[in-house]
Amino acid sequence: MFDIRVVRDAPDAFDAALAKRGAPPAASRLLELDDERRAIVSRLQDAQTARNAASKAIGKAKATRNEDEAQRLIGEVAELKTTIQTGEEQERDVTQRLHAELSALPNMVLADVPVGEDEDANVELRRVGEPPKFDFEVREHDAIGEALGLMDFERAGKLAGSRFTVLTGKLARLERALGQFMIDRHTEAHGYTEVSPPLLVRDEAVFGTAQLPKFADDLFRTTDGRWLIPTAEVPLTNLVAGEILDGRQLPLRVTALTPCFRSEAGSAGRDVRGMLRQHQFTKCEMVSVTTAEQSLDEQERMTGCAEAVLQALGLAYRVVTLCTGDLGFGARRTYDIEVWLPGQNTYREISSCSVCGDFQARRMNARYRPEPDASPLFVHTLNGSGVAVGRALIAVMENYQEADGSVRVPEVLVPYTGFERIDAK
Template sequence: MHDIRTIRENPAGFDAAMARRGISSASAPILALDEARRAAITAAEAAQAERNAASRDVGAAKAAGNEAEFERLRALVAEKKDEIARLEEESKSKDAELREILMGLPNLLQDDVPDGADETQNVEIHRWGTPRDFAFAPLEHYELPGAKEAMDFETAAKLSGSRFVLMSGGIARIHRALSQFMLDLHITQHGLTEVNGPVLVREETMLGTGQLPKFGEDSYQTREGYWLIPTSEVTLTNIVADCLIAESYLPRRYTAHSLCFRSEAGSAGRDTAGMLRQHQFEKVEMVSIVHPDASAAEQTRMTNCAQAVLEALELPYRTVVLCSGDTGFGARRTHDLEVWLPGQNTYREISSVSNCGDFQARRMNARFRPEGGGKPEFVHTLNGSGLAVGRALIAVLENGQQQDGTVTLPSVLHAYTGGLTTLTRDGTLA
């Protein structure tokens, strides 16, 4: 969320920043509401002062036997009471309306985010590995013989509908191995603290990280009002919601493996084949809570952590900086990691590492107290996939496929598959 004082002080600068997001003249309605809200507050304070003065004088008028003055002051007290109630309600209404507008506006982009309309104008900043030269036409993951046996979309559709999958045998074990490997790497080598948190959260928790109100249609809500998390970023980031922590507590670095749920309301008809885009999926998430001065360096560190997973899995990838038109709602700057999928003959996103600055912290009221004293400041929050487990499975299957229909697994997974190294044609491990 945005600081209204900053908008008041530099509306032209705010409008220019919002224009990069495709939003024109954003400050005008905000400042008009803010002015009306402050005017109502000022008027209420003036009315309260008048009421207080009349309340003091009414007793004196009664004691002096000035009945006319007594009745005038008593009527004035009642009148001001009603006026104060009306003005307070007006200011409260204006404040709620202002908050709603501010909550619906995206984060301000960092100055170094490239301008662009969509993903075609993202800028590549790093590339690792060389896509394998196949001696045969590589298949997509769901076309592989072993996947046909152990990746069951038909039964999942019977159970739950479209965009679900029932994994069994070797596929299920590789999927589990990937999540365990990622967690272990982040914990032992990257210094992250593992967290196992709830996947059902309150509405204010979703508001804190920016999933609500704007993206409510992309998430699932229970009859009891809980929301199913679209990512454990929601759970991990909100650990510091409504907290005033010591500066020495920073940085906090968390990781979690969790189920994630997305209705994909805005992606109808996209990536419906296979398990690239599912309503239920698993992800190993990374979240950092840091001092404002450290957030730029932290984004680089987190990007390196995600890249390390892909390199250990021997998967070619590239890293891009998202342009202004492709950067997500809550991010100031985002690095996307795109893994090579030979079955599609293209790179596809497998991780987004975003620096949110103080945008989420303001929504959550997450602050720290500087060690040298002074006014509390908002923390900076960052999040990134480390990685999306299902997409990592797809990449491992497609990049490791052999001409005979088997799949050779990356060596780092062997310890998690009991020393078994190959997905056979019948969907088992050998």
């Protein structure tokens, strides 16, 4: 979300920045609303000044026993009171409209973000690791899991419908092991503090991280008006909502391993096979709260933490910078990490690490004091997957598959699973 002063100071630059995101110009409309609001505020101030003056004059008129003048002034004060009440209602209305307009606009991208319409314009930064070579015909994860008898889409459909999966036995344990390994790695090696947050949140929390109002259809809502979290980014980032932090505490780094819930309203027909795109999935999330000076370095650090997970698992991957047309609504820049999936013979996203600047902080009113007596400034926020557990399970199954249908367990996970392979059925 933006400060209207940014628009007023450079309306052409503001519209040019929106154009990079494929959004229509908005400065003129925003400034018209702000001008209307300012005019109302000015009239209110004049009316309040006149009311105060008339109220004082009433006392003087009564003191001099000028009852006619006192009654005239009392009538004037009553009229001014009505004018002020009407003006306050008008101000609230136009302020809400301005707030709604501002909150519907995407974040401004950093200068080095490539301009493009879709993922075809994303720019590869680096590749790490060599995709494994097989001397047999490789299979995708769903074929492997069903052949093992440990991945059941039919029963999941009976229980909950499409885009759900039932895992059993060693495959369920392997998924749990992946999540435990990730959260341990981020807390023990990367300096994040583990948090166990609520999975249900209020409107304010989802608005704060910019899923509302634009992406309500992508979320699940409960009958009492709360939302199931689409990612732990929502509760983790909102831990600092409405607060003024001590700048000496920053950067603040937190992580959580949680279920996530998404309706996938805009993904009809995409990734319908297997468990690539689910309504319910587990993800290890990282969130950082920083100063403006720290935030860009923090994005590099956060991306490195996610990469370290894939390196420890022995999985090949690449890192890409998302173009303007593929960038998330609240991000200024995003690095996607894409893991190699032999069954699909391609790289697929397994993590996104985004720097949001003060975009979310303004929505949450999250600030910090650089010095104890200094005026508060808005924090900068970052979020990243560290990584998606279900997609990591897919990658392990496909990269560690054997000709006989069994799956080897990466060495780093053996202490968590208690076994080195999942034997063929």
